[in-house]
Amino acid sequence: MQTDIDPRTLIGRKAFDCNGAKIGTVDEVYLDDATGEPEWAAVRTGLFSRDAFVPLEPSELVDDALRVPFERSLIRGAPDFGVGRHLSPEQELELYRHYGIEVPGAADPTRPGGTGTPPDVDFGHLAAPTAPERGAAAAPPSGDGAASGGKDR
Numbered sequence: 001m002q003t004d005i006d007p008r009t010l011i012g013r014k015a016f017d018c019n020g021a022k023i024g025t026v027d028e029v030y031l032d033d034a035t036g037e038p039e040w041a042a043v044r045t046g047l048f049s050r051d052a053f054v055p056l057e058p059s060e061l062v063d064d065a066l067r068v069p070f071e072r073s074l075i076r077g078a079p080d081f082g083v084g085r086h087l088s089p090e091q092e093l094e095l096y097r098h099y100g101i102e103v104p105g106a107a108d109p110t111r112p113g114g115t116g117t118p119p120d121v122d123f124g125h126l127a128a129p130t131a132p133e134r135g136a137a138a139a140p141p142s143g144d145g146a147a148s149g150g151k152d153r
Contacts, residue, residue, distance in 0.1 A: 007038040013026045013064060014026075014066070015065065018070055018071060019072070023054070023072055023075055024045040025044050026041045026043055026044075027044040027051050027083060028084070039057070039092075041053070042083045051080075054066075054078070074098075079095060
């Protein structure tokens with residue numbers, strides 16, 4: 001996904017699968033703790049008011065919508081870790097396995113560990129209301145300050 005996009009602007013956008021079927025609405029965005037880049041989006045599927053985590057890489061922002069290159073059934077079957085909390089490295093790995101995506105840096109023999117997630121990599125903080133602070137929820141585009149883009153917890 002484009003790295004120059006402010007993750008807070010993703011909240012509230014519609015998300016569609018690889019066939020153009022609507023998945024739901026982006027509820028929250030999670031940043032990679034090591035890089036600060038947007039890594040995952042929690043998409044409110046409407047199915048029992050559940051959020052499904054989708055990878056932002058290799059997703060694309062097209063015509064003000066998030067296009068996720070996976071089928072809706074796979075997305076809706078993603079592990080449910082709840083939203084509003086930090087994703088643990090184990091949860092992150094489970095999501096990568098679910099989508100069949102290689103863990104960034106896992107196959108790079110030049111990195112520490114070289115065959116798995118480096119021990120210093122920790123994923124899953126929510127996008128912060130201001131860029132320098134991580135670990136807090138992103139403010140929705142409307143600016144009302146709700147951590148989840150307006151949903152009640």
